[in-house]
Amino acid sequence: MGTFISNSPEATFRFGEKLGKAAQPGWVIGLDGDLGAGKTHCVKGIAAGLGITERVTSPTFALVNEYAGGRLPLAHLDLYRLETMKSILGAGLDDYFETAGVTVVEWMDRWVGGIPPRFIRLRFVVLDGDSRRIDHDDFGD
């Protein structure tokens, strides 16, 4: 376990970038923390770290956004809007457990299926002002 203190959106982006550079095939990165905690900012950094230049936006209408063109493909899921256990399982996150790409999941706490075999958990806590604490599994940084 590690802890990173971010004092700006840019610092959160750079933390994500480091994670994206370290990411290996099959990694599932779960991001939890309140709305506005910086999860999507971090995902943008992860994409940049993977060398993805396409603009990353929240998967609000689509359940999953997929990005090619980087060192590894990236799938971005957000479980926030899913209400029932059936719809959450219907997101099919487990289909991503065995891919050669990297999967990032906002609101991973909502997932009711099994734990991914190569799982990195990030927990975002909002501190004063623009400060955030990110508690994270080790990822070889």
Ligand SMILES: Nc1ncnc2c1ncn2[C@@H]1O[C@H](COP(=O)(O)OP(=O)(O)O)[C@@H](O)[C@H]1O
């Ligand atoms: N240290 C920080 N890290 C990330 N975002 C921050 C930080 N300080 C302020 N913010 C702001 O908080 C918001 C985070 O938004 P977002 O990344 O979409 O959060 P989430 O996906 O967790 O809801 C943005 O408006 C961003 O500018």
Ligand SMILES: [Mg+2]
């Ligand atoms: Mg978000």
